[in-house]
Amino acid sequence: MGTNLMSILRGMQRLTLHRSPLCAAHTTVLPTTFARESTTGNSTRVYQSSKQQKTSEEDPFGQGAHPRKPYIRRYGYEYTIYRGGPLPRLEDGLPLPIPTYEPKNSWNTKRALFGQNDYIDILGEGSLKPRDLIIKGPLWVRGVPKHWNEYQRLIRKRKFLNSFIKKFTPTQFKGMNKQIKYLYKRLNRKLNP
């Protein structure tokens, strides 16, 4: 116990001695720049005050002021990236990854006649509508208005494919009927479907 106390006291004494101004006065032999200067971006950079003070032999630190200690950030770390300013594009480097502009042929057959027959129900004889001219997509989806919900679409699908699905893919038929039943309950009996 006693030894412990003594060692602590000694340590405190050492600390106080080290931090005392008298001790500091003896040991201040500070160079003006003690870190190596950063010539390239990859070396450690030394941060100094921006104000340039006038110095002379009598007053080496300028107007009697204490010199500002240069602040070293991340000492010992070597930056792998270029930190020199705006990045130049090297002559031998790769080109920018932008595709070369190729103007489209705006008068090929598809683009020149785009929109044809869109008003066939007005300007035609009246027997055809634009929805009847759709040739892409599954049959039960063609020309269905986009506000139809899943229940309506499934009913239409079942109408179109009933016999086919029942015969060849009975599991799919069962699942479709299940989903229709579930959606029927959801839409008709739930308060907020």
Added chain:
Amino acid sequence: MLLTGAVRASRNRLPSLIANLKKRHIKTSCALQDMEDTHMHTHDAAVIQGDPVVRPPRVLPLVTSRTLQFPNPYRTPAQAWLENMDTVQAEKLGIVDLHPDVFSVMPRCVDASDASTRDGNEILLSPGGIIGPRGPKSYFYMLPKSERIVGLTTALSVKLMQNYLHIVDTLDIPTDDSQFLEDMAEERNWGLSVLFIDDVDIISENMALALDNVPSFNVMPVYGLNVYSMLKHETLVLTMAALERIEDRLLTHLHSFTRTDDVTRSTAPCFP
């Protein structure tokens, strides 16, 4: 109907007819003056420089008036020249009246609605977890018929107002050389792209071969006419028969009371 009702006056009666028309239509006095001059020099104008064929002298005027269906008593009809297609330089064959409800309507200014941006990805939430999008969905939609009629009439009016609507007698040209059409467009200030509209969907061989080499000159029947193509092409060239058909269809729909806006009702059979 109005081609058959065209005034085909004999040479003796023509000056008196022109005088009568001058009294009735003050607006067309310029046109009639032109017709009168053409009548005086009909024999000189028979062979035009650069014309590949020698035509017999034309008896003018062919068309000076036109009866309109569903006439609007409050507005005077718009007017356009009737031109020919068998020469490079335009010859005025007459002047035709255009229905004001089709060819001189005021373009509307409509705010863009956010209705089209409301649809999102359809993902359902269930107690068991998230269920993904269900099956192929149709994104088909159409504007109401009334709005599409307004679009067509507005586009036609704008084309007429900007002097980009031309009316010709037929689409037949004397050669199958596409240079003939290009010279014609250059001479008549039709611009770089022309849309020809005819009543029928059959075109003469000469016209088909000539149009094949010029990608920006296109031809459509009346039922293929649409707003996008009208705005994409610089000039719209209608035949007289096409003009009759377009006016007839648009006026019929404008004055009909049947409810045909419902796009959900299919005209095609449900089962393939």
